[in-house]
Amino acid sequence: MNWRRALIAGAVAIPIIGLLRFGLTRDPRAIASPLPGRTAPAFDLAVFASGNGTFAPTRGERVRLNDLRGNVVVVNFWASWCLPCRDEHAQLSEMSTRYANRGVRFVGVVYNDVTANALRWIDEMGGQTYPALLDPGTRTAIDFGVYGVPETFFIGSDGTVASKFVGPIPASVLQQRIDSLLVAPVP
């Protein structure tokens, strides 16, 4: 065993590993959404589960984004067949309650799902504190450029999309993004 050669050869591995290590820190799919900074696409969707929060339109009633103007709106796209959606459900419900009296409205838009399954899912997860809306033909999801579920959009009180979050959203991110919208001066 020639240790000098071995060490020199071993050193060759270091830049390769460094490069791959760098690769792990970036997301090749992180394509900026064109939506933030623009007016949110208007929607007009039927409620299929009212939820047990303070903002609880009755089943069958329609929720229009334009009617919510003046509130900060959090739109969450989800489905009953989506595993990561389970991970974020508790945070969403909790934050919806916490921010209800500060004029923040949460809505869940169900994505490519069967209503019965979605209702059962809400039951199983212990109910939710904000209304769930049907999106026939995934029109609204297409308008919002949803790529997969879950995705969460933050809309300011002036109706512009402030940001979006891909994947199960942690409570801290939810809180921080909503807070930043609440203090934002209304232009």
Add this chain to the structure above:
Amino acid sequence: MTRLVGYDALAVALAVALFGVLAAAFAARRGEAALGALVRGSVFTLFGLTSVAVLAMVFALVSHDFSISYVAQVGSRSTPLFFTIISLWGALEGSILFWVWVLSLWAALVVWRNREISGRLIPYTGIVLLGISAFFLILLVGPANPFGLVTPVPSDGPGPNPLLQNHVLMAVHPPLLYLGYVGMSVPFAFAIAALISGDARQDRWLRLTRRWTLLAWGFLTAAIVAGMWWSYEVLGWGGYWAWDPVENASFLPWLTATAFLHSVMVQERRGMLRLWNVNLIVSTYALTILGTFLTRSGVLSSVHAFTTGTIGYYFLAFIAVVLLVSLVLVAGHSESLRGEGRLDAPIARETVFLLNNLFLTAFMFTVLLGTLFPLVAEAVRGVKVSVGEPFFNRMTLPLCAALLFLMGVGPALPWRRSDLAQARAKLLLPGGVALVVAVLSAVLLTRNAYAVAAFAFAAFAIVCNVREYWLGAAARRRAHGEAPATALVNLIAANRRRYGGYLAHIGVVAIALGVAASSAFRKEHDATLKRGEKMSVAGFELQLDSLWGREEPQRAVVGATLRLMHDGREVDRLTPRMNFYRTQDQPVPTPAVRSRLWGDLYLNLMAFEQDGSSATIRAITEPLVPWIWIGGGIVCLGALVALSGPARKRVPVHETTGPEREPSPLPLPELEPARTA
């Protein structure tokens, strides 16, 4: 219950693998017999346990046990049974589970096949394979656990990725790929074991390794061709290769393994290139792991997944270990790996093999560079770039042409030495044919220089390789008075390795022709047809007969039925379709392909009116596409023929007195030095 059985089997398997590696250190002191018994026991137990885990997962999938995370992720009650079973490898966790099973299968086969061989080489090989298995089992027990618990239990799941449940080749391509990809662990394990045990100084380990490499290479070849076919039949763009990172990941180790299969002959015959061969084996394995890392950890583009988790860091650590251990071992032992032979003359088969290795390695580096460049560019300059097809095509086409040329020259030249006159005599006929083909195709077919060169070099290679069969069989007929067919069969049987190799060459030529013709002469026609309207394509007329829709349990299907007419008569009916899966917005195209030996007619439904009044059809004509699939089959057949032969003992060609046995113009197998064990 199923969940616990599966998970516990994996946990125990991890314990067994780690125990096997650690206990080996103690058993080694108690002699080879104890060591061998320990390693065999561990490997067989490992295989048994991973089999239990795989069966548990298959059972969970079939029984729709949505309390198991993997089933909840890829299962669905509406997915047909067949696709439910094969969704075992449809997502990350399941594919790692399948990977471990294949790895333990290979390990068990290696240990069992070589149970009679004494010494430390085989036990050490087993230990390396146990160590590799331990890494993947750590993934399965930790960050990529397929047997996670889901509560409350969902009533249904999303089903597998639509692209993966749209075609039966999904059942063929991944297992082949795993057999090939994971199979490259075997030569790697042999190489590391040989370096540690000191066996690397002799060539015995290489003879044991060669056939495993050939077997894995055969699987990898079949997998790559099946993958091309699958993307051709499913993705709807009428192509089969796009230099996507995932494709490159499978192709990179194939290139180095192919180089090894050639250069190993130089070592066996001449005792040269020892260090080089070890390097090729180690690189092949490192490239399989690198490819897996790049495509499965989210570093380069991969299937959209929200939960990539921390698996990338585990892989990074594993790559670091593999690279460091192999580089240190190979470099540290490089002095004892010095070759004993040297090149005698520039014009000889050895030279061709050296050039072949040079070009294949350059090919590998080109593809690797193109694949990694976006990463390098972002690391160095902070910009996002992508490297597209033009780079790969421009860089690799000259290499392809050179390799085709060498594929013809190699079989024509004898080992050790030849001279210009002899080479000229051997290459006159194929060279002439190539020239004629070049002129004819330039005049009659195309002005595309690449296509002309491809046809010419392919003609050159095919003449050279077929001539070897022809001359050999003719010699047998004369010597033994055998009938032509018998002579051919006996010729191959007497030297399966050599003629298997030539057969593989012929298959590669067929693939090259298919690729060249289908890229150079591809034609696309788009038309929006009302019902009853016609479009003309390549001498045929296509008439839209009807547009229909139908609901299936897991999807909705919209299809167009088209009549293919020739001279006013209907010759065929084609139905390109679009499948709409519930969990995906984008429809999955299902092209209709009418395949004939001389080319394909490829129809894709691009768009349709909701009321069924009209449809937009893309018709693509691609000559010789089936030759790629047939060529792939021939290459694999060649590998099988070569595998069926007995292992060769190294026949050193000593410095003889008098003239070296001149290569006879008739390569009589009987005149070759004895090459059977």
